Amino acid sequence: xKDESVLGKVKDLLNEAGVGIFITISEKGQPCSRWMxxxxxxxxxxxxYAVTSKEYRKVRxxxxxxxxxxxxxxxxxxxIATLTGTAEIVKDPGLAAExxxxxxxxxxxxxxxxxxPKKLVVIETLIESASWFKPLGGGNFKEEASHE
Numbered sequence: 001x002k003d004e005s006v007l008g009k010v011k012d013l014l015n016e017a018g019v020g021i022f023i024t025i026s027e028k029g030q031p032c033s034r035w036m037x038x039x040x041x042x043x044x045x046x047x048x049y050a051v052t053s054k055e056y057r058k059v060r061x062x063x064x065x066x067x068x069x070x071x072x073x074x075x076x077x078x079x080i081a082t083l084t085g086t087a088e089i090v091k092d093p094g095l096a097a098e099x100x101x102x103x104x105x106x107x108x109x110x111x112x113x114x115x116x117p118k119k120l121v122v123i124e125t126l127i128e129s130a131s132w133f134k135p136l137g138g139g140n141f142k143e144e145a146s147h148e
Contacts, residue, residue, distance in 0.1 A: 006130045010081040011040050013072045022050065022123075023069040024061040024087075032061060038070065038125075039103040048083065048125040049090075049099040055119055062087050068125055082131040090122040 014020065022036040038050040048070065052058060062068070066086040073080045090096045099122045 006081075006132045007045070007127070009079075009132045010072060010083060010130050013074060013079050013081050014038065014040065016074060016079075017072050020070045020072040022058070023071070024058050025065040025067060026057075026061060027064060032058070033071075034058070037103065039099065041098060041102060046127050048085075048127060049103065050123045050125075051100065051103060051120055052123060053119045054089075054121045058123075059089060059121060062089065062123065070125065078134060078136050080133045080135065082133075083125065083127050083129070085125045085128040087123050087125040090124050095124075096122040 019035050019037050021033050022038070023031050023033045026032050036050045036052075038048045040048055066088055068085060068087045070083040071080070072082075090099070100120075
C-alpha cells in the first residue's frame with residue numbers, strides 16, 4: 001500500500017532523488033546548506049538519518065542550534081519537498097550501525113573525502129513538519145509531525 005501522506009511523498013521523492021540539501025544555522029545565525037545523502041529507517045518513521053565526520057562544522061552548528069531543514073527535489077523539478085525539525089548526533093551505537101548499514105552503499109563520494117572512519121557520526125533529524133510542492137499542478141501541502 002502506497003503512503004499518500006505528505007511524509008510518504010517525501011520518502012518517495014528521497015528514494016527517487018537519493019540526495020537532499022541539509023541546512024543548519026551557523027554560529028553567526030546564517031543558514032549553511034550542503035548536499036547530503038540521508039535515509040529513512042522503516043522502524044523509525046518520524047526521523048531522517050545522515051552521516052558526517054565529527055570534525056565537520058555542521059556538528060558544532062548542531063550542538064549550538066539543533067534547528068534544521070532538508071530540501072529534496074526531483075531532477076525535473078516537478079516535485080519539491082521540505083522537512084523541518086531538530087537534529088542531534090546519535091549516541092546509540094546500535095542505531096548508528098543500523099543507519100550505516102542502510103546508507104553505506106549510497107555514500108561513494110562521502111567515503112572518498114571522509115578520511116578517518118573512526119570520526120564518523122550519525123545525525124538524526126526528528127521531523128516536525130513536512131511540506132510538499134508540485135509547481136506544475138498538484139498543489140502545496142503541509143503536515144505537522146507528532147512524536148507521541
